[in-house]
Amino acid sequence: MKKTLQQHHSTLTKFLKQYFQQQQARFQNQIWTKDVFSRLYPYTTTGKMVRGSMVLTIWQFLAEQNSVVAQDQVIKLAAGIELFHSGLLIHDDIIDQDQLRRGQPAMHQQYSNWTKKHSQARHFGHSMAQCVGDICLMLSFDLLAEAKLEPAIENQLLKLWAKEITSVALAEMHDVELAMLKTKTTQAEILKMYLYKTGRYTFSLPFMTGAIAAQAKQTLIDNLAKLGEYLGIIFQIKDDELGLMAKQTKLGKPIGSDIREGKKTIFYHYLIKQAQPKDKAKIQQLFGNSKLTQQDIKFVQQQLKKTESFSAVNQLVDSYTAKAKRLIAQLKISKKNKQFLEKLLQYNLQRKY
Amino acid sequence: MKKTLQQHHSTLTKFLKQYFQQQQARFQNQIWTKDVFSRLYPYTTTGKMVRGSMVLTIWQFLAEQNSVVAQDQVIKLAAGIELFHSGLLIHDDIIDQDQLRRGQPAMHQQYSNWTKKHSQARHFGHSMAQCVGDICLMLSFDLLAEAKLEPAIENQLLKLWAKEITSVALAEMHDVELAMLKTKTTQAEILKMYLYKTGRYTFSLPFMTGAIAAQAKQTLIDNLAKLGEYLGIIFQIKDDELGLMAKQTKLGKPIGSDIREGKKTIFYHYLIKQAQPKDKAKIQQLFGNSKLTQQDIKFVQQQLKKTESFSAVNQLVDSYTAKAKRLIAQLKISKKNKQFLEKLLQYNLQRKY
Numbered sequence: 001m002k003k004t005l006q007q008h009h010s011t012l013t014k015f016l017k018q019y020f021q022q023q024q025a026r027f028q029n030q031i032w033t034k035d036v037f038s039r040l041y042p043y044t045t046t047g048k049m050v051r052g053s054m055v056l057t058i059w060q061f062l063a064e065q066n067s068v069v070a071q072d073q074v075i076k077l078a079a080g081i082e083l084f085h086s087g088l089l090i091h092d093d094i095i096d097q098d099q100l101r102r103g104q105p106a107m108h109q110q111y112s113n114w115t116k117k118h119s120q121a122r123h124f125g126h127s128m129a130q131c132v133g134d135i136c137l138m139l140s141f142d143l144l145a146e147a148k149l150e151p152a153i154e155n156q157l158l159k160l161w162a163k164e165i166t167s168v169a170l171a172e173m174h175d176v177e178l179a180m181l182k183t184k185t186t187q188a189e190i191l192k193m194y195l196y197k198t199g200r201y202t203f204s205l206p207f208m209t210g211a212i213a214a215q216a217k218q219t220l221i222d223n224l225a226k227l228g229e230y231l232g233i234i235f236q237i238k239d240d241e242l243g244l245m246a247k248q249t250k251l252g253k254p255i256g257s258d259i260r261e262g263k264k265t266i267f268y269h270y271l272i273k274q275a276q277p278k279d280k281a282k283i284q285q286l287f288g289n290s291k292l293t294q295q296d297i298k299f300v301q302q303q304l305k306k307t308e309s310f311s312a313v314n315q316l317v318d319s320y321t322a323k324a325k326r327l328i329a330q331l332k333i334s335k336k337n338k339q340f341l342e343k344l345l346q347y348n349l350q351r352k353y
Numbered sequence: 354m355k356k357t358l359q360q361h362h363s364t365l366t367k368f369l370k371q372y373f374q375q376q377q378a379r380f381q382n383q384i385w386t387k388d389v390f391s392r393l394y395p396y397t398t399t400g401k402m403v404r405g406s407m408v409l410t411i412w413q414f415l416a417e418q419n420s421v422v423a424q425d426q427v428i429k430l431a432a433g434i435e436l437f438h439s440g441l442l443i444h445d446d447i448i449d450q451d452q453l454r455r456g457q458p459a460m461h462q463q464y465s466n467w468t469k470k471h472s473q474a475r476h477f478g479h480s481m482a483q484c485v486g487d488i489c490l491m492l493s494f495d496l497l498a499e500a501k502l503e504p505a506i507e508n509q510l511l512k513l514w515a516k517e518i519t520s521v522a523l524a525e526m527h528d529v530e531l532a533m534l535k536t537k538t539t540q541a542e543i544l545k546m547y548l549y550k551t552g553r554y555t556f557s558l559p560f561m562t563g564a565i566a567a568q569a570k571q572t573l574i575d576n577l578a579k580l581g582e583y584l585g586i587i588f589q590i591k592d593d594e595l596g597l598m599a600k601q602t603k604l605g606k607p608i609g610s611d612i613r614e615g616k617k618t619i620f621y622h623y624l625i626k627q628a629q630p631k632d633k634a635k636i637q638q639l640f641g642n643s644k645l646t647q648q649d650i651k652f653v654q655q656q657l658k659k660t661e662s663f664s665a666v667n668q669l670v671d672s673y674t675a676k677a678k679r680l681i682a683q684l685k686i687s688k689k690n691k692q693f694l695e696k697l698l699q700y701n702l703q704r705k706y
Contacts, residue, residue: 032526095480145512151504159498
């Protein structure tokens with residue numbers, strides 16, 4: 001499975017290199033064009049490209065030999081989904097005030113650094129990155145047009161993409177509200193936010209895109225969307241765990257940022273629920289504290305280990321894993337493909353960055 | 354002509370009311386849905402809707418009696434273009450730190466006000482509005498899908514819309530750079546920024562959208578795009594003039610904001626070129642000064658009147674007006690429609706808000 005992901009990564013990297021060169025020529029009249037596309041190439045290709053790979057994987061699973069859609073066309077769709085992801089990350093990092101992404105300075109940080117002596121460098125960085133994010137979102141649709149699909153498929157994907165990214169933005173608002181304004185949340189509320197902010201667009205959207213391009217039956221598309229939700233929620237929970245516990249070098253983003261921003265992750269929920277009264281007060285004070293020290297981060301990590309937070313979250317992960325396994329078993333796809341999806345589920349459970 | 358604009362405004366307002374109600378139902382699972390759509394309805398419908406109206410106008414000019422595209426479909430396209438505009442304005446106001454738009458608090462200001470006692474109210478407002486802007490950009494494409502056009506037309510518009518909005522974002526970066534980092538600019542540089550930031554998407558994009566929906570000949574589409582550039586540049590110059598000279602009540606946005614943000618408008622260019630050395634230093638100090646007083650604004654207004662800035666800019670406007678008139682005369686459309694476009698040009702030259 002890892003080999004397949006690597007192959008797709010390399011296919012998409014090659015494609016994006018050429019695509020960005022074309023865009024550089026296409027928008028050559030404008031001053032910032034060269035700068036933007038030379039930043040976007042490393043930015044988009046340094047990630048794991050899980051989403052784009054999933055488009056290609058599912059399409060390869062399901063496409064008939066005489067498929068009306070060819071591999072070149074699906075590569076454009078996969079690259080389009082990756083550009084959504086980059087655009088959303090660029091915007092998300094502005095919101096979260098994260099300075100590091102994929103081991104490089106976050107996009108807004110790149111522009112702030114560029115003019116760091118300026119008194120308004122921070123606002124300059126935010127402004128420029130907001131525009132670059134918008135460009136990514138637009139170019140996703142350019143790639144959909146470029147794929148020149150069968151009309152019914154193009155229309156269906158256009159509707160799906162616009163809907164799912166709208167959903168992500170609505171969930172992002174929920175995430176901002178939880179982080180900045182709330183100290184108490186319910187598990188149900190957090191899981192709903194995970195579902196729409198990450199779950200559906202990380203797996204459901206790529207699965208559905210690949211399946212629609214392969215002209216799969218509606219029941220299969222629906223089941224893949226559901227499977228994507230389970231995988232996506234597990235993915236987000238792991239993401240939060242890594243954000244709290246992993247080393248920065250592996251993660252490519254700063255440790256402790258979720259604490260600093262007061263993110264209401266599922267770990268925070270259980271931590272608050274299970275901590276001793278005196279620790280609880282300190283934890284609540286640390287979450288959302290912009291002046292967090294290394295020691296504070298360690299304190300939270302110790303509390304996570306001390307309480308039963310991990311085991312509570314693991315139970316939750318287990319229940320999603322069981323649901324995902326049952327659904328994979330039911331899918332009308334080959335045994336080999338089912339094995340691939342199970343490996344994907346394992347990879348999701350075990351990933352270290 | 355004004356009556357036609359009013360009719361289109363009312364058609365689009367009615368349509369958007371219903372569309373936002375549908376979106377509220379469609380995304381009802383999410384916490385912020387109701388809030389977002391109840392804000393977007395007044396936000397999108399309080400403007401002049403020049404862009405949406407132009408889509409409908411040009412389509413009505415050019416569509417054959419047995420057109421493959423129906424009026425209902427074109428209304429969706431027009432509403433889509435209006436949503437692009439709203440999304441771009443929301444993002445633009447964050448960048449410009451403008452507090453007022455269309456006589457209401459700017460979108461980021463609405464969210465900052467909502468939580469104004471919070472120490473991070475400003476960042477909360479920016480974050481939430483950034484998401485609302487993204488939602489608008491996405492729903493434009495939803496409307497394109499909803500229009501269910503002939504495949505070739507859908508594909509052509511998908512490509513065009515993604516391209517033109519990418520161009521706007523690139524030009525916005527240029528605008529940010531000019532405002533924050535440059536004190537000197539050339540006329541050519543400013544006009545290029547105007548062309549891509551406003552010109553093409555205010556008139557060329559709606560004209561082309563209407564013409565493509567009417568299956569017009571490519572030469573006519575190209576000529577309308579060119580005419581849109583002339584009209585758009587005049588529109589932006591007028592916008593800058595109103596931003597410097599008009600009363601706030603009429604304008605629906607704060608007076609002096611272009612000075613406060615150090616916007617490198619064509620007026621700034623001539624002002625700097627023509628002012629007396631001692632005044633020039635003061636002007637340069639005021640542009641980009643966040644602590645601008647009413648008296649400072651008056652000083653700049655007096656300088657504009659004192660120098661030959663207006664007459665220099667008027668000469669420029671005259672040259673674009675002459676080009677636009679020549680092009681209208683050459684268009685292969687009815688005499689009545691040419692008269693309409695000439696009135697549109699006059700309206701553009703004379704508008705007071």
